[in-house]
Amino acid sequence: MEENETTLPLQNGCDDQWIWNRWERSPDVKFFGRTYRTAHFHINWSAGTAGVRGTRILNNGRYFWELRITQRIFGTSMMFGIGTKKSKLHANSFTNLFGQDDQSWALSHKGLLWHSGKTYSYTKPFQENQSTRIGILFDGIAGTLTYYKDGECLGVAFSGLNEIKEPLYPVICSSAARTAMTLSSMKREFVNLQDRCRAVIVKKLRCRSSIDKLMVPAGVKCYLAEAIVDEIQPFKPMYRNICNSIGSL
Structure with missing residues (x-):
């Protein structure tokens, strides 16, 4: 086929x-x-x-x-x-x-x-x-x-x-x-509009280290990092409460 x-x-x-x-x-x-x-x-x-x-x-x-x-x-x-x-x-x-x-x-x-x-x-x-x-x-x-x-x-x-x-x-x-x-x-499937916006942003990022250069709050950086696969540097959030707080932004 x-x-x-x-x-x-x-x-x-x-x-x-x-x-x-x-x-x-x-x-x-x-x-x-x-x-x-x-x-x-x-x-x-x-x-x-x-x-x-x-x-x-x-x-x-x-x-x-x-x-x-x-x-x-x-x-x-x-x-x-x-x-x-x-x-x-x-x-x-x-x-x-x-x-x-x-x-x-x-x-x-x-x-x-x-x-x-x-x-x-x-x-x-x-x-x-x-x-x-x-x-x-x-x-x-x-x-x-x-x-x-x-x-x-x-x-x-x-x-x-x-x-x-x-x-x-x-x-x-x-x-x-x-x-x-x-x-x-x-x-x-997209979860919500926030998820859809993240998908557009991460297409422009090559790896998680690129996120550090963005002028955005720490919670947003954490949210973006969760969507990027980086086999060399696996994602390990330093402060889980920061990642969880993204829902309130």
Whole structure:
């Protein structure tokens, strides 16, 4: 199918900025460079299943992200979905890592949905050894998770997610050697006008250090910094009350 970005959701939202969490991953997941957007699984050979968690907290918002999967689609399980901090990220066996308990919801490359140890047929198995784009739409308001394959909507996969109180994060895993998944086309819905204005400003800023040069209050700087991914200098607010005060500006 020809790539057609107009078929993707949240195109009127803003670009989202998050990465794979280098601290919350299996030892068999590797990153190269400073972008942390491409996760490499089992770079030499595989003896189990490796997963990694994203840095984006999803609850109460609407988010869309795409995964570009390398041509090496094969093996016991390659999975894409969401999970809490309690979801496992490594197994010393070839298994469907996510969906074995109530802490994660995922789709496998075999077209099956997994949650709470139960599996459901959802779509056709992915064609092996052919690069694929998998889109994931999380709607925290409606409480649904919907998948897209090469720009085509596959329908709602999971519901009731708005009732989950634990923070939810994007997750991926693979049991196959020398496989990789890359984040792309990340979008999120605007929360309000203030959020929309921030999105316009951060497009002009290359990194968080650029914020220090702006002649704006400390609370505004903190609010802007939260929207910029800086892999070299992760955001750590010195005064949380300053960040929280932005809502009153």
